[in-house]
Amino acid sequence: MPTSSSLLTIAGTDPCGGAGIQVDLQVFRDFGFHGLSAITAVLSQNTRGVQRVDPMPADAVAQQLKSVFEDLRPAGIKIGLLPSKEVVEAVATALKELRETRPCPVVFDPVLASSSKHQLVGPGCVEAMRAHLIPQVDLLTPNLNEAEILLGQKIHTLADFQAAASELLGLGCGAALLKAGHLPAQPSEASGIRDLFADPQGVASLRELPAIPDDVRGTGCQLSSAILACVASPPAAITRAGRIDAIERARAYLNHLLHTRRRNIGGGRPVIVRERPART
Numbered sequence: 001m002p003t004s005s006s007l008l009t010i011a012g013t014d015p016c017g018g019a020g021i022q023v024d025l026q027v028f029r030d031f032g033f034h035g036l037s038a039i040t041a042v043l044s045q046n047t048r049g050v051q052r053v054d055p056m057p058a059d060a061v062a063q064q065l066k067s068v069f070e071d072l073r074p075a076g077i078k079i080g081l082l083p084s085k086e087v088v089e090a091v092a093t094a095l096k097e098l099r100e101t102r103p104c105p106v107v108f109d110p111v112l113a114s115s116s117k118h119q120l121v122g123p124g125c126v127e128a129m130r131a132h133l134i135p136q137v138d139l140l141t142p143n144l145n146e147a148e149i150l151l152g153q154k155i156h157t158l159a160d161f162q163a164a165a166s167e168l169l170g171l172g173c174g175a176a177l178l179k180a181g182h183l184p185a186q187p188s189e190a191s192g193i194r195d196l197f198a199d200p201q202g203v204a205s206l207r208e209l210p211a212i213p214d215d216v217r218g219t220g221c222q223l224s225s226a227i228l229a230c231v232a233s234p235p236a237a238i239t240r241a242g243r244i245d246a247i248e249r250a251r252a253y254l255n256h257l258l259h260t261r262r263r264n265i266g267g268g269r270p271v272i273v274r275e276r277p278a279r280t
Contacts, residue, residue, distance in 0.1 A: 006034040011080030012041035018271030019218030024225045031229035038064035041083040047268030058086035065094040075232040076104050078225050081111040085124035092132035105231050108137040109224035110146050135172030141224045143179040165198040175199040209255045216262050217269045226250035
């Protein structure tokens with residue numbers, strides 16, 4: 001089988017191109033990868049918010065993945081929105097079968113609710129993620145609100161935030177990136193964003209990046225896709241330093257776009273717009 005320069009995203013759609021499958025493919029292209037996709041849900045949304053979520057049948061998601069894996073060899077997999085318990089289980093089963101013969105890095109951005117507070121996942125989803133999917137994931141990338149849901153607890157302070165980074169490992173993932181964008185400003189951290197990386201060797205505070213005043217759509221999707229691309233190009237050494245370096249390169253890429261490419265294309269939140277190929 002030929003060597004692949006492709007990455008796979010398993011996620012939902014976004015008609016205005018600011019998040020989900022559409023933006024994942026743009027990120028893959030920025031890093032020189034061919035984008036593969038399996039659609040888990042069709043969303044009716046715009047820059048103002050989400051109006052409707054239509055989950056794909058679990059067997060249709062399973063068939064998409066079967067078709068890809070029978071013919072192609074993705075260098076890595078990013079997972080986004082999984083709208084139902086059945087879809088979570090279908091993806092987990094496909095991953096288990098794939099990784100028994102062709103292991104590749106898996107990054108999971110657990111999209112659980114939109115920033116406009118629209119519920120995106122159905123009953124039993126979070127429990128299925130904990131039981132079947134997260135233990136197969138190399139890197140879990142929740143924001144503060146998603147971490148609260150996954151851990152079943154509130155995160156109010158910087159101490160809570162640091163403790164939560166470690167506790168995410170208890171869900172079975174290989175490592176976790178806990179994003180600080182929704183953490184209330186702390187006196188010592190008021191000038192920028194400091195995400196936390198956690199693995200079995202401990203918790204590391206990542207480089208401080210300058211914050212922006214706007215709440216931009218699709219940042220979680222783009223960061224997780226960029227991390228996967230940085231891990232796969234060239235494949236990062238399976239070391240703590242290699243993983244942290246890949247994450248820092250992805251964070252710098254996204255932060256550059258946030259400061260230079262955010263645009264208002266509709267009446268709601270801004271999105272990142274790529275008028276030309278973006279590089280850092």
